[in-house]
């Protein structure tokens with residue numbers, strides 16, 4: 314069986330693409346499917362198939378059930394034809410629709426040798442907290458599901474988190490307060506920036522103190538993100 318791990322949450326800005334980047338580093342052989350209104354995983358372009366989505370949810374809903382469902386046909390075909398463990402980064406406002414179609418198709422995909430997994434990202438925001446349970450319910454048709462609590466907006470109340478997560482494995486990504494320059498490097502090069510960054514050049518540009526902080530920021534975020542996706546990454550390559 315070939316495993317396909319979807320990274321989902323309808324709320325934007327919660328760390329789906331960051332988790333995808335960490336998974337991409339943890340499983341360097343995995344192709345990536347990016348479903349979004351614009352390409353974001355630029356540094357991973359060489360291993361990413363991009364499927365554009367209309368940015369506006371209302372526009373998708375307005376076109377009605379048939380057209381809205383057909384919107385995902387290409388993505389689903391790409392998932393069905395995976396030949397090695399694959400990561401799917403689902404952009405904002407798209408998870409619920411795409412995952413429910415995948416859940417319906419799970420038996421057909423299984424027949425074709427595809428096993429589905431879901432990683433739901435949840436942050437301490439009402440929208441993200443409200444979206445998580447329906448996604449996890451949908452994913453009951455999947456082979457595995459995982460939850461990542463991204464503390465980007467502070468920790469989630471433990472009882473609330475427990476109600477969302479149930480008995481699933483949950484991992485925590487702490488909030489990182491990055492130097493602006495580290496943030497900029499990250500925007501351009503993704504988590505791989507931690508490896509690519511030229512220490513000498515950073516010191517030349519920013520002095521030794523800030524240069525070292527930038528390097529430390531990038532390394533810490535990369536390590537934190539990779540630790541936070543460890544369980545789903547292990548699932549992705551298990552039995553491979």
Ligand SMILES: Nc1ncnc2c1ncn2[C@@H]1O[C@H](COP(=O)(O)OP(=O)(O)O)[C@@H](O)[C@H]1O
Pocket residue numbers: 324325326327328329330331332405463464465486487488489490491499
């Ligand atoms: N725990 C964190 N600490 C600091 N920055 C974070 C954290 N999680 C995510 N970010 C940053 O927040 C922004 C939004 O994350 P992103 O992965 O693009 O969200 P999504 O794909 O869900 O829209 C990115 O700039 C990302 O690097």
Ligand SMILES: [Mg+2]
Pocket residue numbers: 329330331353402403404405
């Ligand atoms: Mg994203």
